[in-house]
Amino acid sequence: MRSPDSTPSTFIEKGQGFSLPTKEYSIPDIDISLQPIHSFKDLFHLKALTRIIRLPIVKNIFSARVINPRSIESLKNARRSLEDVYFRDYETSIIHIDDIHSINVDLSYEIRELKKDTYYLEHGEDSFIDYISKLYNNFDGHVMRGLEFLDNLHFNCFITDRDGTTNNYCGHYRSSIQPVYNAIFLSRFASLCTENPIFITSAPLRNFGIIDVSVNPDNVFIYAGSKGREFLDLDLVEHRAFIDPARQVKLDELAAKVSELEKKTEFEKFFYVGSGLQLKFGQLTIARQDVANSIAEEDSLALLQSISDIVREIDPDSSIFKIVDTGKDIEVILTVNGQNGVRGFDKGDGLKFIDDQIDLCLDKGPHLVCGDTASDLPMLEAVLEYTDDVYAIFVTRDIALSRKVVQLCPNTLIVPSPDILLTILGVAALTMKRRKGRKSPGIFL
Numbered sequence: 001m002r003s004p005d006s007t008p009s010t011f012i013e014k015g016q017g018f019s020l021p022t023k024e025y026s027i028p029d030i031d032i033s034l035q036p037i038h039s040f041k042d043l044f045h046l047k048a049l050t051r052i053i054r055l056p057i058v059k060n061i062f063s064a065r066v067i068n069p070r071s072i073e074s075l076k077n078a079r080r081s082l083e084d085v086y087f088r089d090y091e092t093s094i095i096h097i098d099d100i101h102s103i104n105v106d107l108s109y110e111i112r113e114l115k116k117d118t119y120y121l122e123h124g125e126d127s128f129i130d131y132i133s134k135l136y137n138n139f140d141g142h143v144m145r146g147l148e149f150l151d152n153l154h155f156n157c158f159i160t161d162r163d164g165t166t167n168n169y170c171g172h173y174r175s176s177i178q179p180v181y182n183a184i185f186l187s188r189f190a191s192l193c194t195e196n197p198i199f200i201t202s203a204p205l206r207n208f209g210i211i212d213v214s215v216n217p218d219n220v221f222i223y224a225g226s227k228g229r230e231f232l233d234l235d236l237v238e239h240r241a242f243i244d245p246a247r248q249v250k251l252d253e254l255a256a257k258v259s260e261l262e263k264k265t266e267f268e269k270f271f272y273v274g275s276g277l278q279l280k281f282g283q284l285t286i287a288r289q290d291v292a293n294s295i296a297e298e299d300s301l302a303l304l305q306s307i308s309d310i311v312r313e314i315d316p317d318s319s320i321f322k323i324v325d326t327g328k329d330i331e332v333i334l335t336v337n338g339q340n341g342v343r344g345f346d347k348g349d350g351l352k353f354i355d356d357q358i359d360l361c362l363d364k365g366p367h368l369v370c371g372d373t374a375s376d377l378p379m380l381e382a383v384l385e386y387t388d389d390v391y392a393i394f395v396t397r398d399i400a401l402s403r404k405v406v407q408l409c410p411n412t413l414i415v416p417s418p419d420i421l422l423t424i425l426g427v428a429a430l431t432m433k434r435r436k437g438r439k440s441p442g443i444f445l
C-alpha cells in the first residue's frame with residue numbers, strides 16, 4: 001500500500017527525503033532516559049513524558065520542520081523502560097501498588113504504539129503503512145474499500161469516538177497517550193476533509209481526560225468529554241451543560257463514597273486498571289475489568305454489587321442516576337428526561353448540546369460518524385434526525401452491532417481495527433490534497 005503523494009521518506013534529518021529542514025526545531029525541554037518502572041505512578045509519569053515529547057513532534061511535522069533525533073531516542077528509551085518490566089524474567093508484567101500489593105499489567109499497547117511511532121518517524125509514511133499492513137489480514141483490501149467509500153467527499157461534521165475507534169484500546173486510560181502517527185493521520189483528515197471535526201468521548205475533558213492524552217495540534221479538533229456534556233471548541237473556549245445544583249450534590253456524595261472504596265484491599269486494584277476511577281462532568285465511571293481481563297470475574301461482580309448498593313442508598317427511587325454496565329466499566333450517569341421517561345445522558349444528547357452552543361449546521365451534510373460500540377449509536381441517531389446525508393464507519397468485529405449500524409445508516413462501512421480506519425482517513429486526506437493541487441510548504445496543509 002503506497003500513499004498517493006510524494007511524502008517525505010523520513011522525518012529526521014538525513015540529508016535526503018524530507019527537503020524542508022530550514023526552519024528551526026521546536027524542541028521539548030526534556031529527554032527521556034532509561035528508567036525503572038515499579039509502580040503505576042512511575043508508569044503514568046513516564047507516559048506523561050512521552051506526551052511532552054510527542055506534542056512538538058506533531059507540531060514540527062505539521063509545520064514542515066524536521067524532527068530532532070533526540071526526541072526519537074527519548075521515545076525509544078520510554079519503550080525500553082516498559083519492555084524491562086514487561087519481559088522481566090521473574091516478575092514478568094508486575095506493577096506494584098504498594099509494598100505489599102501488586103498487579104499484573106498488560107503494557108503491550110504502550111510498547112507497540114511507541115514502536116510504531118519510532119518506525120513512522122525513522123522510515124517515513126509509505127514504509128510505515130507497509131509495516132502496519134503486515135499486522136492485519138486483508139489490510140490493503142480494507143483500505144481500498146474505505147477510500148472508495150469516502151469517495152473524496154468533504155464532510156461538514158466528522159464526529160468520532162476515540163477509544164477503540166481512532167485509538168487502539170489501552171489497559172490504562174491515563175497512559176493511553178495518542179501516538180504521533182495517529183495524530184498526523186487524524187489531524188490531516190480533519191483539516192483537509194472536514195469543517196467541524198469533533199471527538200466525543202465518555203472520558204472527562206480534563207483531570208486525566210481526553211485533553212491530557214491527545215497530541216493533535218491545537219485548533220484542529222473540538223474535544224468533547226463526559227459524552228459531550230463538556231467540550232473545548234476550536235477557539236479553546238470551554239462549554240459545560242447545565243446541571244441542577246441539587247443533583248450535583250448527589251453526584252459529589254456518590255463520588256466521595258466510591259472514592260472511599262480504594263481504602264478497601266479487595267477494591268483498590270480497580271482504581272489502577274482500565275478506566276480506573278473517572279470523575280466526570282455529570283457522570284462517574286469506575287473500571288471493573290480491563291481489556292486483558294486481568295480481574296477475576298468474582299471480584300469484578302463484587303465491585304458492581306457494591307457500586308449498585310451505594311447508588312441505591314443515595315438514590316432509592318432511581319430518579320437521579322442511571323447505572324450502565326459495559327462489562328469493562330460501570331458508569332453512573334445523571335439522568336435526563338427522554339421520551340420514555342428518565343434515561344442516562346448519551347452521546348446524542350452531547351452532540352445536540354455542542355450544536356446548541358456553536359451551531360454545527362447539522363442539517364447540512366455530508367457528515368461522517370465513527371464509533372466502535374453501542375454507546376456510539378446515539379450520536380449517529382442524533383445526526384440522522386437532521387439529514388440523511390450521513391456516512392458511518394464502525395470499527396467492530398461484532399456482527400449484531402454491525403447490523404444495527406447498517407439498519408440505522410445505509411452508508412456504512414465496517415472495519416476491523418483502528419489502524420485501518422486511521423490509514424483510510426490519512427490516505428484519503430492526501431488524495432484530497434493532490435486533487436486540490438495544494439502547494440503550501442506544510443506537507444499536510
Ligand SMILES: [Mg+2]
Nearest residue numbers: 161163164372
Ligand atoms: Mg469506544
